[in-house]
Amino acid sequence: MSITVYIPRDSGALAVGAEAVADAVLAQAHSRGIEIDLVRNGSRGLYWLEPLVEVETPQGRVAYGPVAIDDVPALFEADFLHGGDHALCQGLTEAIPYLRAQQRLTFQRVGVTDPLSLDDYRDHDGYRGLARALEMSPADIVEAVTDSGLRGRGGAAFPTGIKWKTVLDAAGPTKYIVCNADEGDSGTFSDRMVMEGDPYLLIEGMTIAGLAVGAEQGYIYLRSEYPHAERTLEEAIIRAEAAGYLGDDIQGSGKRFHLEVRRAAGAYVCGEETALLESLEGKRGQVRAKPPLPAIQGLFNKPTVVNNVISLASVPAILDKGAAFYRDYGMGRSRGTLPIQLTGNIRRGGLIELGFGITLKELIYDYGGGTASGRPVKAVQVGGPLGAYIPADQLDTPLDYETFIAAQGTVGHGGIVVFDETTDMAHMAHHAMAFCAFESCGKCTPCRIGSTRGVELLERIMAERGQGSDPAQVELLRELCDTLVNGSLCALGGMTPFPVLSALEHFPADFGLVAETAHA
Amino acid sequence: MPSNSNALESDSSLIKTITEKHRHQPGALLPVLHEIQASFGFIPKDAVKQIAEGLNLSRAEVHGVISFYHDFRYTAGPQARVCMGEACQSMGSAALLDRAKALLGDGVEPVYCIGNCACAPNIEVDHVYHGRVSPEVLDALLKKREAAA
CATH class of the missing domain: 1.20.1440.230 (NADH-ubiquinone oxidoreductase 51kDa subunit, iron-sulphur binding domain)
Structure with a gap:
């Protein structure tokens, strides 16, 4: 039986050499006459270990990283294909403390499965949320999302269920679902990881949104800096259509939902929802005055749901496991989990999905291990380029929407950028x-x-x-x-x-x- | 400038084909401009009139969109881009930008986040992303590029 090896196709892993490592592993295996089954998964989000190579063993997946091409022959010598010991061995992936301590709901499959395999997706709880939604009335779907406490993960933190209800109640036969995938904030990449590592999750979330509000067309407005995400989404949409998860008759229900990816053109302001809609209409991405709200008059003047990737990707689990399950995570009025992105001058940068309420200090020191430079932290910027700088003596701040608003800051899209003392x-x-x-x-x-x-x-x-x-x-x-x-x-x-x-x-x-x- | 009238002819018919292909899409202008730019490396200035006619827009509307977005340009784009998002700046990307400019001059531009902020600093060379780029790696990438040219 051949041995399964996982090497990410995530663009972050590719940028640090994952493609060359994959080639080297295949070549070594071939020259040694060993049969391996290479799966190009998403990233686990342990970016300091990328390229992270995993091997399936009877005990579970064993991780090696960060692997350079020159390490590959030694890994074979150490019999890494059977979990052999080597300086780069991190033990069982699931037991790595950084990963083990997380509460992965939205990211449960990212890095685990083959992103484009529908079988993998279904074998790991995929499309269960849609199956539930197809048995429910639109109003009941909206109510489940409202009850979950989910708030917009793009940055504005508006209650998703209330937005959906406004569109459901709006008159007119034509409505749209627009996914804001213009993830322009420095210090953020969670949208990209989902689109590259678990594209059917976003497709499922958008399909449920369409069923909930009565929309038959969806658009993913994707930033042009994400070409890998674009290719993965395009292929996933084709496969989902072929399997009856998108199109004119979703799983025999008679319901329609079509999906198209639209490439943005490098304007940060198009992450603002009304500028995004102008851009989708083929115009200059200039902000519209509100009201009217996009939920009433959005894309081509029709009622439109505009949601961030992570908001939509949170929905399938809410439908599958119930609103209460999701709501039980978090603190105060910030319910559920937040995929936090720990970045900048940090030893162990990556993706950390947790219920709201963890402090910056725990994130930066317990997870991140302090700065990459080894110098003291000077400031931390939370929530992208428009977020406040928080000084090193105020890192006890918990990540929670209300706490950050009170402190003249924003949780935003969950990006954290660490700066050391040399920063001006x-x-x-x-x-x-x-x-x-x-x-x-x-x-x-x-x-x-x-x-x-x-x-x-x-x-x-x-x-x-x-x-x-x-x-x-x-x-x-x-x-x-x-x-x-x-x-x-x-x-x-x-x-x-x-x-x-x-x-x-x-x-x-x-x-x-x-x-x-x-x-x- | 196209070197002869045949080139001009084929440019014009390619632009027509692209415009026709997307004409029935709602909000077709961005998809049309992306495909033209992918084909030519930039938007040929004399394409504006043809795109406008093909999509039933004014020339001002087409030029207005091209000039609004950082991606669209009337001349060839940069060979390299250095990420100047805050995360990359925290890892010294400003020095990388200066270094790249010294080697490539106008062929380098800043980019504001390519979404690999846990592996900062990041650069892009000939549309390929590279993370954790030290000054030495930058030099090696740009020299390799020069040698290949």
């Missing part, structure tokens, strides 16, 4: 303003003009900081930030002040200020 926080504040200026859609004045004025102000402050900054310039920056927060049409202008002001607040010395001036 004035430079990072400048970067935030410059990014806003680069990505502004130009629709509203505070963001279009304000971001450029902010860049200029920060350049002046940074040029003078050696001699001590002019407090009047800092005051002007604060006033400008106030205008951006209160006067911008969307979160790009409205939240760019979060990283800027938090950097100023916690690291005044980097701006050439003594602490009292910054707090004045």
